[in-house]
Amino acid sequence: MSKMEQHLDSTLEQILELARWAPSGDNTQPWRFQILDPRRLVVHGHDTRDHCVYDLDGHPSQLSLGALLETMAIAASRFGLAAQIARRPEAPDARPTFLVDFVPAPRRAGDPLADAILARSVQRRPLSRRPLTPGEKSALTASLPPGFGVTWLEGRQRVAAARLMYRNAKLRLTMPEAHQVHQAVIEWNARYSADRMPDQALGVDPLTAKLMRWIMRDWRRVEFFNTWLAGTVAPRLQMDLIPGLACAAHFVLTAQRRPQRIDDYVAAGRAMQRFWLTATAQGLQLQPELTPLIFCRYVRDGRVFSGTPGMQQRAAELAQQGERLVGRQVWETAVFMGRIGAGAAAAARSIRRPLNELLVGPPAEGG
């Protein structure tokens, strides 16, 4: 037994077994754990900005790391422990590193959100259009830490948000840079996937999934279908327009200021996870819709994200549409966006890498 495994007592093991179920973009799980002693560990984060067009400046990965840390803190509360978390400022931005100490908190009650950790999962299929009740909305609003707010898009705004997502999907499906990502993150013919997203969790019917798989093997096929056979229409209807209409509401989570630094995104990820777990606890289903916010940020920062002519212009139009939908203040301070509603839990889902694959030793010198 290695020294690190000796430190993994049953309490720490149970905390980490729960924490690893935190959500991450494309199920990348950008975290590894180095155990220092039974109540202390280092979370080594990483991001995918060098090969994933969506992971702009690593911000989506930082949201995921926030979700992981929040889940860890919630799980620890079950054992009468509080998680004290300090980011190591000397670690490079692309490798965020956190020291976590679990300290006794005997007077603090266990966080009831712990019961929702395993049940929480993305649901990309149509949901009920039943509006959220005032009770559901106030529980969701109350779940957010101070400084964060939620804007609901219901009724006609729900329809406008569905249209925004339909347009956003065209950008995603006609851009070679995104195609590369999609090829890498989908596990085909799968109901569960430990390190990617199973195709059955994507929200398309089996025939469309089969066709998508065949087309996506080769970018020239994608281009041909897109140009001559309206290839993006079936997947966009099934993955974006129909689910975008079939939900109670879309929502935007906002921070007090426009997020800029890594700590802003980690804090936003913590808020996102509390919101999502609360949705689960209320029997609601949720799907993140992060990509319009990412494209909008590329546009705002004047950064080119695609070698294909016309993509930047399309993203600029998308950004304008988003701003018209929610107003400038909300759009500029948005940290997360999604759709929500009552419905059955997803029948297919991403699972996780086993804990032993996530445990690491100290980083190599100079590495």
Ligand SMILES: Cc1cc2nc3c(=O)[nH]c(=O)nc-3n(C[C@H](O)[C@H](O)[C@H](O)COP(=O)(O)O)c2cc1C
């Ligand atoms: C920061 C972040 C961004 C995400 N963005 C999207 C998105 O734009 N569209 C989507 O369908 N799912 C999105 N997801 C959901 C993940 O793909 C999903 O959480 C992950 O595959 C794990 O699956 P699970 O939530 O069912 O456990 C996002 C998740 C996170 C944490």
